Amino acid sequence: METTAEATGTDTDVCVAPPEGELRRPDGRDNYTISEVVAFTGLSAHTLRWYERIGLMPHIDRSHTGQRRYNNGDLDWLGLVGKLRLTGMPVADMVRYAEMVRAGDHTYRERFELLEATRRDVRERIAELQDTLAVLDRKIAFYGDAGRALASERA
Amino acid sequence: METTAEATGTDTDVCVAPPEGELRRPDGRDNYTISEVVAFTGLSAHTLRWYERIGLMPHIDRSHTGQRRYNNGDLDWLGLVGKLRLTGMPVADMVRYAEMVRAGDHTYRERFELLEATRRDVRERIAELQDTLAVLDRKIAFYGDAGRALASERA
DNA sequence: GGCTTGCCTGGAGCGCACTCCAAGGTTTTA
């Protein structure tokens, strides 16, 4: 028996923030076709199937004819995957994480460490980007001045 | 005649911050072999040649036997390229920018706009990452609690 | 002279993350 929000996705939201970009997920449902998930996540159906093939997804329910039926927990998981993707984390690492989740409670420590390492990476990346922002600001200021200088030369 | 820091790379540093990571560039020199540039930038020689082939670099001087001789302006440019690379800007866009620089002063406005668009992207990306950071913080807190709970169960 | 080291070239190859295809079954709409 699974005991974590990770596994069930139905606990109070300790897991992943509700989506913000794509399409708001309706409350009171727990069963979505692949095209609905496409609408919610912005991922393609191809990508969703591919995620499943490579082991990035938990087991996805099927209808009696074999079509995928995603639940809210699956959507939560895809939300996390989406966030991690933004950090540039390789898909292979996410698969490792997914495997740990499937493996059960004894992987808590490992998961914790992977998340902490990821957090360090994200912080570093933010710092890099802020650095880059400073460079851009200086360059843009320079271009602004040069533009004005050119304009007054012409005048 | 070129009139910009972009083109000469020798003006006071309106262009790119001095490097920080790899290897400090010695002052008083203006002539480097490809392997020195490798040491300064962390890029591979392959990549440096490839950048040149695709039009991402300005004209690079050659020794009398045809070997590349990079100058400080080239290194400044590579510094900017490195920063832009961190933002996820496609190499093709950087090539467009490089082409504008080579095309001359009449592309100022366009370059300015490209830089501003890039800055917007970077700001957005920072916001995304901070969002992701919040998710990671919550998840890590959750794992911390769960870890403690598990530990006390076992005790 | 021979050996090593560093550089040159065009072009092929690689890893990643999708993305699409062909051929077929299912569900919904008119």
Add this chain to the structure above:
DNA sequence: TAAAACCTTGGAGTGCGCTCCAGGCAAGCC
């Protein structure tokens, strides 16, 4: 009930950013 829309699969293809290879030239050293 027939057409249109949607879903399934395994496997092939794509685009990006390198990365490497083969074959060769040039300079320094014993």
